Amino acid sequence: MKRVVILGSTGSIGRQALEVCRWRGYRVVGLAAGQNLEELSRQIQEWRPLLVAAHESLHEELKARFPGLRLGTPEEVASLEAEVAVAAIPGLAGLAPTWAAARTGKHLALANKEAMVAAGPLLWQEVEAHGTEILPVDSEHSALFQALLGERREDVAELILTASGGPFLWEPEDLSQVTPAMALNHPRWRMGPKVTIDSATLFNKGLEVLEAKELFRFPLEKIKVLVHPQAYVHGLVRFVDGSLKAQLGPTDMRLPIQYALTYPERAETPLQNLPFPGVLEFFEPDLNRFPALAVAYEAGRRGGVAQVAVSAADEVAVEAFLSGKIPFTEIPKILARVLENTPSLPLTWENLFAVDAWAREEAKRWA
Numbered sequence: 001m002k003r004v005v006i007l008g009s010t011g012s013i014g015r016q017a018l019e020v021c022r023w024r025g026y027r028v029v030g031l032a033a034g035q036n037l038e039e040l041s042r043q044i045q046e047w048r049p050l051l052v053a054a055h056e057s058l059h060e061e062l063k064a065r066f067p068g069l070r071l072g073t074p075e076e077v078a079s080l081e082a083e084v085a086v087a088a089i090p091g092l093a094g095l096a097p098t099w100a101a102a103r104t105g106k107h108l109a110l111a112n113k114e115a116m117v118a119a120g121p122l123l124w125q126e127v128e129a130h131g132t133e134i135l136p137v138d139s140e141h142s143a144l145f146q147a148l149l150g151e152r153r154e155d156v157a158e159l160i161l162t163a164s165g166g167p168f169l170w171e172p173e174d175l176s177q178v179t180p181a182m183a184l185n186h187p188r189w190r191m192g193p194k195v196t197i198d199s200a201t202l203f204n205k206g207l208e209v210l211e212a213k214e215l216f217r218f219p220l221e222k223i224k225v226l227v228h229p230q231a232y233v234h235g236l237v238r239f240v241d242g243s244l245k246a247q248l249g250p251t252d253m254r255l256p257i258q259y260a261l262t263y264p265e266r267a268e269t270p271l272q273n274l275p276f277p278g279v280l281e282f283f284e285p286d287l288n289r290f291p292a293l294a295v296a297y298e299a300g301r302r303g304g305v306a307q308v309a310v311s312a313a314d315e316v317a318v319e320a321f322l323s324g325k326i327p328f329t330e331i332p333k334i335l336a337r338v339l340e341n342t343p344s345l346p347l348t349w350e351n352l353f354a355v356d357a358w359a360r361e362e363a364k365r366w367a
Contacts, residue, residue: 004261005030005080005106007097008088010039012191013111013137013253017086018043020258024267030077032089032097041065053077075100084261086137087112090194091315092308092356095119102126109260111137113211118308119352120214134215135260140208141215142256143235143247148216151237151245159212160236162228163205163285164188169229175289178328180321188231188251197318201331202285206296207314210307213300220300225293227283232276292332295339305345308352309359313338316363326367334366 004021008014009031021028032053033040040054044066053074054062062069074097078085085101086109087094094112099119101108103126110116116123116134127134136142140161148156167186168175183200184193191199198204205225212223226236236246249255252271259266287294292314299306317334320326326334338359345351 002026002084002261003029003080003082005032005077005082005085005101006088007032007074007078007085007094007101008090008111009033009043010036011088011090013088013257014086015039016254017088017109017257017261018047020254020261023258023269024261026261029082030080032074032077037061044069051077051080073097078106079104082106084109086257086261087115088137090114090192092118092312099123099126102132103130105130105132107132107260107263108134109137109257110134110215111257113138113207114311116214117207117210117311118356119347119349120211121347122349122352124214124217133263135263136211136215137253137256137260138208138211139234139251139253139256141212141235142259143233144212144216144237146247146259147235147237147245151239153218155239155241156218156222157238157240158222158224159216159218160224160226160238161205161208161212162226162231162233162235162282163202164199164231165227165229165283166199166202168200168289169227176327176329180324183321183328193322194315194318197321197331198314200328201292202290203292203296203314203332203335205285206293206299207311209293210296210300220297225285227285228281230277230280232280233282290332292335295332295335299339302339302342302344304347305351305355306339306342308347308355309342309362310335310339312356312359313363316360316367320364320367330367334363337366338362 004026006014010033028047029050031049035055051070051072078097078100085106087098088111092114095115098115184196209223213220231251233246233248299310317331
């Protein structure tokens, strides 16, 4: 029986990963969560994990509800003996447990894009040293991963990520008046606040571009974005002869999650025979309307710790917008200012954590 640890178990990806584990009959040996007491309690009741990590404020109540429950850190959960770790703790908070899982030789079902954006080369060092694999969970990266299977790298002309366009693809014309409630009202998906706001600014797609650069190790200029409102084509590979290879399917995260958990096998799911949309549209993204995407590309061109800086700054800027401190249109401006002031340093673990802390303070100064 395959053993799995879920890092970020009470979030959207974590809950769907647990559903896939039910389908497959896997043993979930560890859960790492945040502050959602009731959801975590339901998960503990069902899965009886060997170790649980949760926010310290929940510890007393969890011990009262589950006498004998072992509590630890997310890194300790990530280090449990298992075949796969689902890395779904959002933001740079997910980096340390993802790193811990890589060091213990587990396959990484990676849903935490910030970890790859900030520390891609360093994570690859750990993964390759322990003879394991990184299997993408993001639907776009899973699509590219599948489209690249069996193909020669030298035959690839470009990787194309698709973006739904979020809630503000066409309107309102003036984005300066956007409220948090408007930005959180995504027309297609229900996600956590951070990811939903990033989708509204299209910075989420910028992070995915940087993730693809590090995950597949292709040059940045070979990675493009197309807006695709129907969200049925998740990723395309264009080859040097002009042909395209695409991965299509319903927008259901359980599909790429299961593929990452069962790879290299494909298993049946209850999601077969879902309807095909009648129209498929594709547009070039408007960088004047969504400047955060341009900032992400610039960070990728600069290299070093620049990607760490914009990822950290975005967490601060999004929080400031949600709390009413800054307007929506200020988010990409803060990212650009932090990027402009980011020191030119090579990517090491020491520099990564130092620049992460610096970028957060710098972003707070502008926010």
